[in-house]
Amino acid sequence: MVLSAADKSNVKACWGKIGSHAGEYGAEALERTFCSFPTTKTYFPHFDLSHGSAQTQREPTMVLSAADKSNVKACWGKIGSHAGEYGAEALERTFCSFPTTKTYFPHFDLSHGSAQVKAHGQKVADALTQAVAHMDDLPTAMSALSDLHAYKLRVDPVNFKFLSHCLLVTLACHHPAEFTPAVHASLDKFFSAVSTVLTSKYR
Amino acid sequence: MGFLSAEEKGLVNGLWGKVNVDEVGGEALGRLLVVYPWTQRFFQSFGDLSSADAIMSNSKVKAHGKKVLNSFSDGLKNIDDLKGAFAKLSELHCDKLHVDPENFRLLGNVLVCVLAHHFGHDFNPQVQAAFQKVVAGVANALAHKYH
Numbered sequence: 001m002v003l004s005a006a007d008k009s010n011v012k013a014c015w016g017k018i019g020s021h022a023g024e025y026g027a028e029a030l031e032r033t034f035c036s037f038p039t040t041k042t043y044f045p046h047f048d049l050s051h052g053s054a055q056t057q058r059e060p061t062m063v064l065s066a067a068d069k070s071n072v073k074a075c076w077g078k079i080g081s082h083a084g085e086y087g088a089e090a091l092e093r094t095f096c097s098f099p100t101t102k103t104y105f106p107h108f109d110l111s112h113g114s115a116q117v118k119a120h121g122q123k124v125a126d127a128l129t130q131a132v133a134h135m136d137d138l139p140t141a142m143s144a145l146s147d148l149h150a151y152k153l154r155v156d157p158v159n160f161k162f163l164s165h166c167l168l169v170t171l172a173c174h175h176p177a178e179f180t181p182a183v184h185a186s187l188d189k190f191f192s193a194v195s196t197v198l199t200s201k202y203r
Numbered sequence: 204m205g206f207l208s209a210e211e212k213g214l215v216n217g218l219w220g221k222v223n224v225d226e227v228g229g230e231a232l233g234r235l236l237v238v239y240p241w242t243q244r245f246f247q248s249f250g251d252l253s254s255a256d257a258i259m260s261n262s263k264v265k266a267h268g269k270k271v272l273n274s275f276s277d278g279l280k281n282i283d284d285l286k287g288a289f290a291k292l293s294e295l296h297c298d299k300l301h302v303d304p305e306n307f308r309l310l311g312n313v314l315v316c317v318l319a320h321h322f323g324h325d326f327n328p329q330v331q332a333a334f335q336k337v338v339a340g341v342a343n344a345l346a347h348k349y350h
Contacts, residue, residue: 038349042301089328096328097335165312169331172319179320181237182255188238 001202064189069135071186075171075178076132083129086170088121093166094159101159124163131194138197150201157202160195167191206283206340211333218322218330219279227321228272229265231314233258239309245302271310278341285344293348304346311338 003011018025034041034049041049064072079086094101095110108116127145134141149155168187172179207215236243237255246252249263258264274292281288296302315334319326 039304039346042297042303042349045301093328093331096332165315166331168316169319169326172316173323173326176320176323179316180255181234181259184234184316185238185255 001200064135064186064193067182068186068189071183072132072135072190075175075183075187076129078175078178079171082174083125084118084122086121086167086174087123087125087128088118090163090166090170091117091121091124093169094163097166098159098162101162104153104155104159128167128194131190135190138193139200142194142197146198146201149198154202157195157199160191160198164188164191164195206285207333207336211336212282214330214333215279215282215337218318218325218334219276222318222321224272224276225269227314227317228268228270228275230259230268231310231317232268232271233261233264234317235306235310235313236264238313242306242309245300245306272314275314275341278344279337282337282340285340286347289341289344290348293345296345297349304342304349307342307345308339311342314338 015022031051034044047053076083092112095105102110108114108120110117127142130141131138139146168184168191171187172184236246236252236258243252246264246267249261249267251257251261252264278285278288296304315331315338318334319331322330
């Protein structure tokens with residue numbers, strides 16, 4: 001999700017109005033965070049988190065390294081013509097483990113071996129193959145798909161994590177020799193990067 | 204119906220019976236530290252975590268992974284009362300260890316990947332789905348006592 005000229009203008013104007021209150025608002029936001037989401041306090045065991053504490057008053061951008069790109073290319077190369085089959089299996093696993101994802105496919109037969117899921121798995125695999133070939137410029141390579149997901153499909157971003165995880169599981173099952181810890185890490189980053197691009201125009 | 208159906212319990216116990224808990228524990232914890240390097244923040248005293256190879260062969264990582272997964276395994280024996288089974292550990296992870304529960308979810312998913320890696324086709328979609336419920340349940344139980 002990229003900031004438009006209007007977004008930048010709105011943020012500048014609003015932050016300008018805040019002026020010297022910024023620090024006070026930062027501390028209040030932290031207090032609200034600790035109050036509403038107590039797990040966030042685990043990062044501040046060394047702080048006094050009571051109201052008015054002096055201490056509170058004063059998604060990681062993750063880029064693909066050369067090694068990551070190399071790992072992903074090698075692994076995807078080994079997959080070869082099985083990509084469509086793995087795409088379909090990853091979808092089946094996603095529907096099975098995360099049933100809420102089925103809400104995006106009310107028009108599909110989602111039973112095991114469904115021709116629609118097979119065809120859709122091939123589509124997903126082909127898109128990933130394209131992405132692998134253009135890892136140096138994913139936003140450009142995936143621009144059309146990015147538009148599709150933003151303006152037509154509008155799949156909630158949480159679901160990309162579910163499918164990415166099931167893609168990892170599928171690859172782990174079929175290619176144990178390739179699925180080393182380092183390759184596992186690179187693939188996870190790659191799927192995350194693709195997901196980010198696909199949701200980049202959502203708002 | 205409890206947390207898992209009878210069929211799901213069968214699938215989980217059936218696979219878990221074949222798991223080398225000690226080994227899988229070390230593998231899962233190691234992969235967590237490799238794939239999500241920010242999780243290393245809890246293990247500054249573990250020595251060399253400088254590369255994937257160093258992490259996977261680190262004896263402290265293996266020992267701790269074994270401890271964690273044995274605890275998970277014990278929890279499986281109380282699958283219908285995970286919150287009760289993990290209550291004390293939940294307090295410990297909040298009050299003493301200060302671990303963000305998001306880490307339990309990350310480890311749960313890494314464990315699923317390790318099981319897939321070991322069992323291949325036996326780790327079919329239905330088995331995976333049952334395990335996803337288990338790891339989510341354990342993560343929630345460990346987060347339950349946070350305040």
